[in-house]
Amino acid sequence: MTVIELAQITKTYPGGKMPAVYDVSFRVEKGEVLALLGPSGSGKTTLLRLIAGFEKPDQGNILLNGQEVSRPHQCLSPEKRGVGMVFQDYALFPHLTVEENVAFGLGGLSRELRRKRVQEVIDQVGLTPWVQRYPHELSGGQQQRVALARALAPNPIVLMLDEPFSNLDPDMRTQMRMEVAAILRRTGSTAILVTHDHEEAFAMADKVAVLNAGRLEQCDTPEMVYHIPSTPFIADFVGQADFIPGAIQNGKVLTEIGIFPNVSTFPDGAEVMVMIRPDDVDLLPQAEGAATVLGRQFKGSENRYIVALPSGQILHSSQHSLAVYADRTKVDLKLKVTHTVLFKRDDEFFKQGFHHPYGVKNA
The missing domain is CATH 3.40.50.300 (P-loop containing nucleotide triphosphate hydrolases)
Incomplete structure (x- = not known):
């Protein structure tokens, strides 16, 4: 009723x-x-x-x-x-x-x-x-x-x-x-x-x-x-969200951190942003790792890491509270994305200059 x-x-x-x-x-x-x-x-x-x-x-x-x-x-x-x-x-x-x-x-x-x-x-x-x-x-x-x-x-x-x-x-x-x-x-x-x-x-x-x-x-x-937020504003407002640039080719989404399935209606050639949550990203310390730990926020039950990719793109990663990595530690990323959420790269949200901490622009 x-x-x-x-x-x-x-x-x-x-x-x-x-x-x-x-x-x-x-x-x-x-x-x-x-x-x-x-x-x-x-x-x-x-x-x-x-x-x-x-x-x-x-x-x-x-x-x-x-x-x-x-x-x-x-x-x-x-x-x-x-x-x-x-x-x-x-x-x-x-x-x-x-x-x-x-x-x-x-x-x-x-x-x-x-x-x-x-x-x-x-x-x-x-x-x-x-x-x-x-x-x-x-x-x-x-x-x-x-x-x-x-x-x-x-x-x-x-x-x-x-x-x-x-x-x-x-x-x-x-x-x-x-x-x-x-x-x-x-x-x-x-x-x-x-x-x-x-x-x-x-x-x-x-x-x-x-x-x-x-x-x-x-x-x-x-x-x-x-x-599965409907807009990038919602994705960002209801929790930590990172947005990774990608392009759709042959039915796949190609990004700096890997290839994702295209479950959207975006056609080949479309430029998109892929939403990544901190709990989607695991860190694997490797001497030759492509990413670098910039900082850590201790939240009691977990550590929230800020990681920089080679391009300067910022990602956040939620790790166990006992998983402690020093700043500048080199890491590889292991993704646990169970669903792909895509947004248009020319969405007004990104045009307005969405930024992450450490002064690194996200789009």
Whole structure:
């Protein structure tokens, strides 16, 4: 069952030279978590506000549970949409206890039904020991669970989470996104998560919608977005990506680091860029190796190496944390590419001067 449907949504703010979002369409099914992922200014928050009813679209329409709630210059008010919101700063009432915060949106229920529902969601989010505490007496993670419980209490059609973990320290952020994801699964909630963090999107979402300059570039599972990105922007944004120049000859892709199968529709003679992820590349120390180690980043569970090819082209390689190679070590490359992802070499992304660290141009 489709819970949220956007059809060709466009929104330009007064005085804006370009649309904040342009011709965006997607669907969210019941019980799915969709992450709106992109850099600042990509249109994530605008889409959230359009779905919630805080903004009206200039073009297109929005349906919730099959009911049209937005069309150009007309929209159903937010309080009538059945949308729950968890804001970046939680927006808790400081003078109310946990129990009273959660009960705030349930004024239409009888006292007994309200008490029962409040207890139910407090149990679901694990706040029972703290029901009589005030927000200032809680940790950041506990405050977030209060905000989540308050949003869940009215049984919303869709739950909207706007950068919900940005105020937490890194360790707490990882823990809370696991807890929130578990709560969403347990309650069967349909949710939209706004984030600029691809790890957060991948960890929590069933589908990821990647936005760039107001346009939806891909909406797919986290695995597809990472392994088979639709554009070079996505390839670079959702994880470390290197792009190796290549040319298609006799149905193969010829590059400096080897020959790859051409699984694309690019014809012979086409000039392309091949996406390589760090986990596609193994390093084999060899005195006469063609590549040179430039640097190492220790990441705990792995080492991330920066390697230069004879042409000056840069590659990154993920190696075991115990595989330690000194700078200037000569290495050969062993590729583990399971699928070939190709992009046009004249794509605007490369024309704009995509660069890697160490000042070496990648295209």
